[in-house]
Amino acid sequence: MKHIASTILTLAPLLTLAACDKPAPTSQQSPAPAVPAAPAPTTAGHTTPAASGAPTTLTIDRVTFTAPGNWVAEPPANMxxxxxxxxxxDAAAAVFKGIRGSADFNLARWEAxxxxxxxxxxxxERDLTNAKLYHFVGTGTFDGGMSMGNQGPQPNYMxxxxxxxxxxxxxxxxKATGPRATLEPARADWDAMVNSIAVAPAAQ
Known part of the structure; x- marks a missing residue:
């Protein structure tokens, strides 16, 4: 009997250690559903298509047009x-609204x-429904002055x-400006954009 009692006392710590090594019982409760990630923030009224994405249709005041998919949208540089x-x-295009002055005045400014x-x-020039469209194509040495950050004359521009x-x-x-080597191959996209321009009637 003493031998049996001694054996039990010897095994007791081992049984206690074995019980400690057992994994804790897993809960039967279903895991909480994953919370979907919040979408990336976007700037209101500003669409950024992928560099080779689908064309983007924009409406600015009464004018609607489709920008080519390979035009990469950027935040406007000024109001x-x-x-x-x-x-x-190395070329850029921008849409300007609220421009005062006649068509002839602005076209002469571009030529200058x-x-x-x-x-x-x-x-x-051509007549659109509710407006007239003037299409300007110029090449040579470009100097945009303050509007281009006073970069000075830029040869071989379009x-x-x-x-x-x-x-x-x-x-x-x-209006698009940039090296002729960049814009000349992009003329088909530009012409398609020009042909997409539509103008809604003025509010009565």
Missing amino acids: MRAAQFRIGA QLVNDDKHVQTT VLGALIELGPEECIYI
Whole structure:
């Protein structure tokens, strides 16, 4: 009996340790459902398509147009710009609204930004429903002055402009500037954008 009691006393600590090594019983309660991640914040009224995404349709005042999918939207640089895009690595397009002055005044201003005798300018016009559209294509040495951060004359540049005349002294225009080597291959996308422009009637 003494031998049996001694054996029991010897085994007792081992049994206690074995019980401690057993995993804790798992709860039968179902795990809480995962909370979906919140969507990334976006800037109100500002759409950023992927670099090679689908075209984006924008409406600014009464003007609607479709920007090519490979135009990358950026935050507008100032309050006069309703929208702004990067084209390729080193060209840009912007939509300007609330522009005062006649179509002729603004077209002449664009031509004056091509500063050397090497410039070539072509302007065509067409009637849209509720507006007139002027299409400007210019090449040469470009100097945008303060509007381009006073970068000075930029040779071998291209200026593309689509000016929508909403009234005698009211315009919205889309203007692209950049190296000719960048914008010349993008002309098909630009022309498709120009052809997509539509203008709603003025409010009565």
